Amino acid sequence: MMIRLFAVTLACWAVVLAEPPGAWAATVISGTVKNKAGQSLSGLALLEKGEIHNNVWDRGTLVDANGRFRIEVPDGGQYGLHVYSSGYIYSPKAVRVESGKALEVSVVLVPEPTRANDPMIKRVGFFPWEERRGKVTFVKLDVADPNDDLGPQVLAFNAAAGRAYALQPPRRVRDLKANFPQGVYQLELDTSGGSVNPREWHFVVADHQCNTTDVLSFPHEPRPPRVIRP
Amino acid sequence: MSAPRVALGVVLALAASVLARVAVVSGGDHTSLAAAGERWWATSPDPANPVACATCHHDPAETRGWAASFPKFKPLPPPHARVMTLLQANAEAVRRHYRLVDPRPVATAITAYLTTHGAGVPLSPGVTVGQPVFPPRLRALGESVARGRRLYASECAACHEAPAIAAAIADFPRMRGQRMESLEDFLDQHAPRRPLAWDSPAMADVVSYLVATRADRAAKETP
Numbered sequence: 001m002m003i004r005l006f007a008v009t010l011a012c013w014a015v016v017l018a019e020p021p022g023a024w025a026a027t028v029i030s031g032t033v034k035n036k037a038g039q040s041l042s043g044l045a046l047l048e049k050g051e052i053h054n055n056v057w058d059r060g061t062l063v064d065a066n067g068r069f070r071i072e073v074p075d076g077g078q079y080g081l082h083v084y085s086s087g088y089i090y091s092p093k094a095v096r097v098e099s100g101k102a103l104e105v106s107v108v109l110v111p112e113p114t115r116a117n118d119p120m121i122k123r124v125g126f127f128p129w130e131e132r133r134g135k136v137t138f139v140k141l142d143v144a145d146p147n148d149d150l151g152p153q154v155l156a157f158n159a160a161a162g163r164a165y166a167l168q169p170p171r172r173v174r175d176l177k178a179n180f181p182q183g184v185y186q187l188e189l190d191t192s193g194g195s196v197n198p199r200e201w202h203f204v205v206a207d208h209q210c211n212t213t214d215v216l217s218f219p220h221e222p223r224p225p226r227v228i229r230p
Numbered sequence: 231m232s233a234p235r236v237a238l239g240v241v242l243a244l245a246a247s248v249l250a251r252v253a254v255v256s257g258g259d260h261t262s263l264a265a266a267g268e269r270w271w272a273t274s275p276d277p278a279n280p281v282a283c284a285t286c287h288h289d290p291a292e293t294r295g296w297a298a299s300f301p302k303f304k305p306l307p308p309p310h311a312r313v314m315t316l317l318q319a320n321a322e323a324v325r326r327h328y329r330l331v332d333p334r335p336v337a338t339a340i341t342a343y344l345t346t347h348g349a350g351v352p353l354s355p356g357v358t359v360g361q362p363v364f365p366p367r368l369r370a371l372g373e374s375v376a377r378g379r380r381l382y383a384s385e386c387a388a389c390h391e392a393p394a395i396a397a398a399i400a401d402f403p404r405m406r407g408q409r410m411e412s413l414e415d416f417l418d419q420h421a422p423r424r425p426l427a428w429d430s431p432a433m434a435d436v437v438s439y440l441v442a443t444r445a446d447r448a449a450k451e452t453p
Contacts, residue, residue, distance in 0.1 A: 036288070051305050051308075051311065051364075051366070052305045053305050053306060053307045053311075054305075054307070054308055055307065078364055078366070080305075089281065089285065089286060091286075094305060094362070094364065095362060096362040096363075096364060110285055110286055110288065112281070113280045113281060113285070114278075114279070114280065116278065117278070117279050147279075151307075152307070175307075176307030176308065176310075177306065177307050177310055208326055209279065209281065209326065209327055210281065210286070210327075211279075211281075
């Protein structure tokens with residue numbers, strides 16, 4: 001009996017030791033966000049899974065007042081890291097992190113010289129679907145763009161779940177390089193497990209020329225954007 | 231004033247701005263071509279949208295290795311992602327950000343600027359120094375080189391040995407008389423049997439092959 005117990009224990013240890021180093025460690029993309037003067041910036045850091053600009057949005061996090069962010073990802077590999085801060089041109093960066101490792105990224109943002117070309121979020125709404133009340137909620141975003149060159153980056157971020165989403169345009173656009181329509185974008189949420197808490201939701205929109213809205217957080221009341229002097 | 235008239239006015243103003251700057255280059259040599267490219271790099275032609283290349287890519291150390299890293303896979307939104315030459319990538323960026331209908335002159339000048347700025351940096355097609363290496367992108371470049379090798383063998387090799395042409399491509403972009411000329415322009419005009427459009431994937435394949443040949447030779451000559 002003792003011999004059998006010893007053998008089982010030994011086998012367990014063999015399995016444990018056979019795991020590659022770092023297999024239990026988290027895979028993390030973290031970093032700092034600053035402007036050129038070295039000032040820390042808060043905002044949003046969102047990830048596309050796989051090749052950058054593929055519009056497959058995955059996870060994200062809020063960038064805190066110290067300009068720090070940390071996103072834990074389930075797998076190593078390639079990601080598109082997009083960092084947004086109100087009044088700054090957003091920064092896209094292709095990154096690669098190995099499983100079980102931490103990747104530290106420094107992001108430097110540049111202020112937008114004018115806000116006249118920025119897309120605008122005119123309204124945000126959360127609408128339970130009448131026919132399936134309590135089961136489905138639509139998040140709707142009314143978006144305009146003075147240059148009429150919106151791209152697929154009409155984005156929502158749920159801070160509680162750490163999930164990022166691209167909202168569906170008012171009509172289907174097959175080519176991600178095409179100009180996306182202005183109008184009401186929406187996201188269908190399965191709310192059978194609980195209702196939507198608007199406080200958890202943040203929104204940002206960027207056009208093809210990198211003109212970017214402010215990050216819109218609760219109470220989701222858009223304000224006129226201001227130019228940040230460098 | 232109606233919206234179409236305003237739009238027409240903006241287009242004409244931008245066109246005049248482009249022509250004025252290109253005219254400055256037409257009297258010069260490679261140095262003035264690169265200088266014109268640097269001006270385009272630093273200044274948008276659209277005063278209403280002053281974001282220029284240098285607004286975001288403001289660190290000269292960051293951009294110094296760019297020219298040496300081309301051709302490479304550019305991650306444009308699918309299905310447009312593909313291997314591109316430096317000129318093609320610049321044309322893509324200039325078309326989108328400067329909203330130029332014909333991006334080629336400006337892209338050629340910017341290519342000259344980035345090539346001059348990166349002079350002396352060892353060739354590293356597909357890899358930018360200080361940036362992560364992405365294996366799928368390198369695979370795409372390898373496939374482009376293989377396609378380019380086949381295309382070169384069928385269309386070019388009868389008259390031109392690849393090593394000699396590979397060495398000569400370092401002279402582009404250049405001024406030819408009063409006209410600026412990129413490598414892609416030259417090949418576009420030169421292919422007698424089969425047209426090779428300057429912005430086509432096939433052009434990127436041929437240039438990928440030639441640059442790979444040049445990089446191999448440089449690596450062998452390095453002590």
